[in-house]
Amino acid sequence: MSGDYTGFILAAYGFSALAIICLIIWIALDSRSQKRALADLEARGIRRRSDMKRDATVEGV
Amino acid sequence: MSTVATGRPGRFAILANPTRFLELSGKIQPWLYALAALAILTGLTLGFMAPEDYQQGATVRIMFIHVPFAWLCMMIWTVMALSALGTLVWRHPLADVSIKAAAPIGAVFTVLALLTGSIWGRPMWGTWWVWDARLTSVFVLLIMYLGLIALTRALDEPGKAAKPAAILVLVGWVNIPIIKFSVDWWNTLHQPASVMRADGPSMPAEFLTPLLLSAVGFTLLFFALHLTAMRTEILRRRVEALSRLAARKAERGQSEVAA
Incomplete structure:
Protein backbone atom coordinates (compact mmCIF):
# COMPACT_ATOMS: atom_id res chain seq x y z
CA MET A 1 0.00 0.00 0.00
CA SER A 2 2.83 2.35 0.86
CA GLY A 3 4.21 2.03 -2.64
CA ASP A 4 1.37 4.07 -4.13
CA TYR A 5 2.08 7.00 -1.87
CA THR A 6 5.88 7.02 -1.71
CA GLY A 7 6.12 9.90 -4.17
CA PHE A 8 3.73 12.08 -2.17
CA ILE A 9 5.52 11.36 1.11
CA LEU A 10 8.96 12.00 -0.40
CA ALA A 11 7.73 15.24 -2.00
CA ALA A 12 6.26 16.52 1.29
CA TYR A 13 9.41 15.72 3.28
CA GLY A 14 11.71 16.85 0.48
CA PHE A 15 10.14 20.28 -0.01
CA SER A 16 10.00 20.81 3.76
CA ALA A 17 13.65 19.88 4.27
CA LEU A 18 14.70 22.12 1.38
CA ALA A 19 12.72 25.13 2.62
CA ILE A 20 13.91 24.78 6.22
CA ILE A 21 17.55 24.31 5.19
CA CYS A 22 17.33 27.42 2.97
CA VAL A 58 15.34 51.21 19.61
CA GLU A 59 17.14 54.15 18.01
CA GLY A 60 20.17 53.55 20.15
CA VAL A 61 20.21 49.78 19.76
CA MET B 1 14.37 52.56 31.36
CA SER B 2 16.10 54.20 34.28
CA THR B 3 16.33 50.85 36.05
CA VAL B 4 18.86 49.71 33.45
CA ALA B 5 21.44 52.13 34.76
CA THR B 6 21.04 51.36 38.46
CA GLY B 7 23.00 48.14 38.27
CA ARG B 8 20.18 46.05 39.76
CA PRO B 9 17.61 45.98 36.99
CA GLY B 10 14.36 44.05 37.20
CA ARG B 11 13.73 40.93 35.16
CA PHE B 12 11.84 42.81 32.45
CA ALA B 13 14.48 45.51 32.22
CA ILE B 14 17.28 42.98 31.82
CA LEU B 15 15.69 41.79 28.60
CA ALA B 16 15.08 45.38 27.52
CA ASN B 17 18.80 45.98 27.45
CA PRO B 18 19.94 44.74 24.03
CA THR B 19 23.51 44.12 25.17
CA ARG B 20 22.31 41.94 28.03
CA PHE B 21 19.92 40.20 25.63
CA LEU B 22 22.80 39.41 23.28
CA GLU B 23 24.78 37.85 26.14
CA LEU B 24 21.91 35.73 27.45
CA SER B 25 20.61 34.61 24.06
CA GLY B 26 24.13 33.67 23.00
CA LYS B 27 24.31 31.20 25.88
CA ILE B 28 20.85 29.71 25.34
CA GLN B 29 21.07 29.46 21.55
CA PRO B 30 23.27 26.35 21.04
CA TRP B 31 21.17 24.35 23.53
CA LEU B 32 17.97 25.28 21.71
CA TYR B 33 19.36 24.14 18.36
CA ALA B 34 20.64 20.86 19.86
CA LEU B 35 17.35 20.07 21.62
CA ALA B 36 15.38 20.97 18.49
CA ALA B 37 17.46 18.63 16.31
CA LEU B 38 17.18 15.82 18.87
CA ALA B 39 13.39 16.13 19.20
CA ILE B 40 12.77 16.42 15.44
CA LEU B 41 15.00 13.45 14.60
CA THR B 42 13.49 11.25 17.34
CA GLY B 43 9.96 12.27 16.44
CA LEU B 44 10.32 11.68 12.71
CA THR B 45 12.19 8.38 13.21
CA LEU B 46 9.41 7.11 15.49
CA GLY B 47 6.95 8.42 12.93
CA PHE B 48 8.45 6.29 10.18
CA MET B 49 8.50 3.26 12.48
CA ALA B 50 4.80 3.68 13.32
CA PRO B 51 2.40 1.35 11.49
CA GLU B 52 0.39 2.65 8.55
CA ASP B 53 -3.01 4.12 9.26
CA TYR B 54 -5.90 1.79 8.45
CA GLN B 55 -7.64 4.49 6.42
CA GLN B 56 -4.88 6.78 5.17
CA GLY B 57 -2.15 4.20 4.67
CA ALA B 58 1.42 5.50 4.55
CA THR B 59 0.33 9.08 3.86
CA VAL B 60 -0.25 9.44 7.59
CA ARG B 61 3.52 10.07 7.78
CA ILE B 62 2.90 13.47 6.23
CA MET B 63 0.97 14.31 9.40
CA PHE B 64 4.21 14.33 11.47
CA ILE B 65 5.39 17.43 9.59
CA HIS B 66 2.13 18.97 8.37
CA VAL B 67 0.52 19.32 11.81
CA PRO B 68 3.63 20.89 13.47
CA PHE B 69 3.96 23.39 10.57
CA ALA B 70 0.28 24.33 10.83
CA TRP B 71 0.56 24.68 14.61
CA LEU B 72 3.69 26.83 14.20
CA CYS B 73 2.23 29.27 11.68
CA MET B 74 -0.50 30.08 14.22
CA MET B 75 1.85 30.13 17.23
CA ILE B 76 4.36 32.42 15.49
CA TRP B 77 1.65 34.98 14.73
CA THR B 78 0.62 34.74 18.40
CA VAL B 79 4.23 35.32 19.52
CA MET B 80 4.26 38.38 17.27
CA ALA B 81 0.93 39.55 18.75
CA LEU B 82 2.45 39.40 22.24
CA SER B 83 5.46 41.32 20.93
CA ALA B 84 3.08 43.87 19.40
CA LEU B 85 1.64 44.45 22.88
CA GLY B 86 5.25 44.95 23.99
CA THR B 87 5.65 47.66 21.36
CA LEU B 88 2.34 49.44 21.90
CA VAL B 89 1.91 49.12 25.68
CA TRP B 90 5.40 48.95 27.18
CA ARG B 91 7.45 50.37 24.33
CA HIS B 92 9.81 47.47 24.86
CA PRO B 93 12.84 48.12 22.64
CA LEU B 94 13.14 44.50 21.54
CA ALA B 95 9.44 43.94 20.76
CA ASP B 96 9.72 45.44 17.30
CA VAL B 97 12.93 43.47 16.68
CA SER B 98 11.03 40.31 17.62
CA ILE B 99 8.21 40.98 15.11
CA LYS B 100 10.58 41.79 12.28
CA ALA B 101 12.68 38.67 12.95
CA ALA B 102 9.72 36.30 13.32
CA ALA B 103 7.78 37.28 10.18
CA PRO B 104 9.89 35.52 7.51
CA ILE B 105 10.18 32.36 9.64
CA GLY B 106 6.40 32.34 10.08
CA ALA B 107 5.89 32.81 6.35
CA VAL B 108 8.10 29.80 5.55
CA PHE B 109 6.21 27.54 7.96
CA THR B 110 2.87 28.77 6.56
CA VAL B 111 3.97 27.93 3.01
CA LEU B 112 5.09 24.50 4.22
CA ALA B 113 1.80 23.88 6.05
CA LEU B 114 -0.12 24.69 2.85
CA LEU B 115 2.28 22.71 0.65
CA THR B 116 2.41 19.54 2.77
CA GLY B 117 -1.36 19.77 3.23
CA SER B 118 -1.84 20.02 -0.50
CA ILE B 119 0.44 17.04 -1.14
CA TRP B 120 -1.48 15.07 1.50
CA GLY B 121 -4.84 16.21 0.10
CA ARG B 122 -4.17 14.98 -3.42
CA PRO B 123 -4.17 11.21 -2.61
CA MET B 124 -6.66 11.46 0.30
CA TRP B 125 -9.23 13.99 -0.95
CA GLY B 126 -8.54 13.64 -4.66
CA THR B 127 -7.67 17.33 -5.03
CA TRP B 128 -4.67 19.56 -4.38
CA TRP B 129 -6.74 22.48 -3.19
CA VAL B 130 -10.26 23.53 -2.22
CA TRP B 131 -11.37 27.03 -1.26
CA ASP B 132 -12.90 25.94 2.01
CA ALA B 133 -12.76 27.66 5.39
CA ARG B 134 -9.60 26.04 6.79
CA LEU B 135 -7.46 26.30 3.67
CA THR B 136 -8.64 29.79 2.77
CA SER B 137 -8.07 31.17 6.27
CA VAL B 138 -4.50 29.77 6.30
CA PHE B 139 -3.97 31.26 2.84
CA VAL B 140 -5.10 34.63 4.23
CA LEU B 141 -2.57 34.16 7.04
CA LEU B 142 0.18 33.70 4.43
CA ILE B 143 -0.85 36.93 2.68
CA MET B 144 -0.74 38.72 6.05
CA TYR B 145 2.77 37.38 6.73
CA LEU B 146 3.92 38.64 3.32
CA GLY B 147 2.32 42.05 3.91
CA LEU B 148 4.00 42.27 7.30
CA ILE B 149 7.40 41.36 5.81
CA ALA B 150 6.97 44.13 3.23
CA LEU B 151 5.91 46.64 5.88
CA THR B 152 8.79 45.89 8.28
CA ARG B 153 11.30 46.21 5.47
CA ALA B 154 9.83 49.10 3.49
CA LEU B 155 11.04 51.93 5.71
CA ASP B 156 14.71 52.69 6.30
CA GLU B 157 14.11 53.98 9.79
CA PRO B 158 13.28 50.88 11.88
CA GLY B 159 11.40 52.86 14.53
CA LYS B 160 8.91 54.21 12.00
CA ALA B 161 7.60 50.82 10.90
CA ALA B 162 7.31 49.52 14.47
CA LYS B 163 3.90 50.97 15.29
CA PRO B 164 2.03 50.18 12.05
CA ALA B 165 3.54 46.67 12.09
CA ALA B 166 2.37 46.11 15.68
CA ILE B 167 -1.14 47.27 14.79
CA LEU B 168 -1.27 45.01 11.71
CA VAL B 169 -0.15 42.05 13.85
CA LEU B 170 -2.79 42.70 16.53
CA VAL B 171 -5.64 43.24 14.07
CA GLY B 172 -4.52 40.22 12.04
CA TRP B 173 -4.54 38.02 15.13
CA VAL B 174 -8.35 37.84 14.73
CA ASN B 175 -7.63 35.29 12.01
CA ILE B 176 -5.99 32.82 14.42
CA PRO B 177 -9.16 31.66 16.22
CA ILE B 178 -10.89 31.64 12.83
CA ILE B 179 -8.27 29.19 11.54
CA LYS B 180 -8.42 27.08 14.69
CA PHE B 181 -12.21 26.74 14.78
CA SER B 182 -12.89 26.88 11.03
CA VAL B 183 -13.20 23.09 10.93
CA ASP B 184 -15.98 23.23 13.56
CA TRP B 185 -17.82 26.29 12.25
CA TRP B 186 -18.04 25.45 8.57
CA ASN B 187 -18.37 22.40 6.37
CA THR B 188 -14.95 21.44 5.13
CA LEU B 189 -12.96 18.56 3.70
CA HIS B 190 -10.36 19.13 6.40
CA GLN B 191 -10.64 16.84 9.39
CA PRO B 192 -11.45 18.39 12.78
CA ALA B 193 -8.89 18.63 15.59
CA SER B 194 -7.53 15.30 16.81
CA VAL B 195 -5.00 16.43 19.43
CA MET B 196 -6.23 19.63 21.11
CA ARG B 197 -9.74 18.48 21.98
CA ALA B 198 -11.84 18.99 25.08
CA ASP B 199 -12.09 15.21 25.57
CA GLY B 200 -8.38 14.54 25.01
CA PRO B 201 -6.48 13.40 21.92
CA SER B 202 -8.31 10.91 19.71
CA MET B 203 -5.22 9.21 18.39
CA PRO B 204 -3.31 6.08 19.42
CA ALA B 205 -0.01 6.63 21.24
CA GLU B 206 2.08 5.25 18.37
CA PHE B 207 0.97 8.24 16.29
CA LEU B 208 0.58 10.76 19.09
CA THR B 209 4.09 10.36 20.57
CA PRO B 210 6.02 11.03 17.33
CA LEU B 211 3.62 13.86 16.47
CA LEU B 212 4.14 15.60 19.82
CA LEU B 213 7.93 15.11 19.70
CA SER B 214 8.06 16.53 16.20
CA ALA B 215 5.85 19.47 17.21
CA VAL B 216 8.07 20.22 20.23
CA GLY B 217 11.16 19.92 18.02
CA PHE B 218 9.94 22.32 15.33
CA THR B 219 8.74 24.74 18.01
CA LEU B 220 12.22 24.73 19.57
CA LEU B 221 13.71 25.19 16.11
CA PHE B 222 11.51 28.25 15.60
CA PHE B 223 12.62 29.79 18.91
CA ALA B 224 16.28 29.07 18.10
CA LEU B 225 15.99 30.66 14.65
CA HIS B 226 13.99 33.55 16.09
CA LEU B 227 16.73 34.24 18.66
CA THR B 228 19.41 34.19 15.96
CA ALA B 229 17.38 36.46 13.70
CA MET B 230 16.71 38.88 16.60
CA ARG B 231 20.42 39.01 17.43
CA THR B 232 21.18 39.74 13.78
CA GLU B 233 18.55 42.49 13.69
CA ILE B 234 20.08 44.16 16.76
CA LEU B 235 23.50 44.04 15.09
CA ARG B 236 22.02 45.42 11.85
CA ARG B 237 20.62 48.42 13.71
CA ARG B 238 23.97 48.99 15.39
CA VAL B 239 25.73 48.81 12.03
CA GLU B 240 23.26 51.32 10.55
CA ALA B 241 23.63 53.71 13.49
CA LEU B 242 27.42 53.48 13.36
CA SER B 243 27.50 53.97 9.60
CA ARG B 244 25.48 57.16 10.03
CA LEU B 245 27.88 58.25 12.76
CA ALA B 246 30.86 57.53 10.49
CA ALA B 247 29.25 59.47 7.63
CA ARG B 248 28.65 62.48 9.90
CA LYS B 249 32.24 62.35 11.13
CA ALA B 250 33.57 62.20 7.57
CA GLU B 251 31.37 65.14 6.58
CA ARG B 252 32.59 67.21 9.50
CA GLY B 253 36.18 66.31 8.64
CA GLN B 254 35.70 67.45 5.06
CA SER B 255 34.10 70.76 6.02
CA GLU B 256 37.00 71.44 8.39
CA VAL B 257 39.45 70.78 5.57
CA ALA B 258 37.49 73.10 3.28
CA ALA B 259 37.52 75.85 5.90
Missing part, protein backbone atom coordinates in the same frame (compact mmCIF):
# COMPACT_ATOMS: atom_id res chain seq x y z
CA LEU A 23 15.80 29.35 5.90
CA ILE A 24 18.61 28.25 8.24
CA ILE A 25 21.29 29.14 5.67
CA TRP A 26 19.72 32.57 5.01
CA ILE A 27 19.54 33.38 8.73
CA ALA A 28 23.13 32.18 9.27
CA LEU A 29 24.51 34.19 6.31
CA ASP A 30 22.64 37.32 7.41
CA SER A 31 24.05 36.93 10.93
CA ARG A 32 27.58 36.51 9.60
CA SER A 33 27.41 39.54 7.31
CA GLN A 34 26.15 41.82 10.12
CA LYS A 35 28.86 40.57 12.48
CA ARG A 36 31.48 41.28 9.82
CA ALA A 37 30.10 44.75 9.10
CA LEU A 38 30.21 45.59 12.80
CA ALA A 39 33.74 44.25 13.20
CA ASP A 40 34.76 46.24 10.12
CA LEU A 41 33.37 49.48 11.55
CA GLU A 42 35.06 48.84 14.89
CA ALA A 43 38.34 48.15 13.14
CA ARG A 44 38.05 51.60 11.56
CA GLY A 45 37.73 53.04 15.06
CA ILE A 46 34.01 53.72 14.88
CA ARG A 47 32.53 52.54 18.16
CA ARG A 48 29.28 52.90 20.00
CA ARG A 49 28.93 54.95 23.13
CA SER A 50 27.74 51.61 24.37
CA ASP A 51 28.91 51.35 27.92
CA MET A 52 27.24 54.59 28.82
CA LYS A 53 24.07 52.48 28.56
CA ARG A 54 22.20 55.68 27.94
CA ASP A 55 20.13 54.67 24.97
CA ALA A 56 18.05 51.65 25.66
CA THR A 57 15.62 52.83 23.00
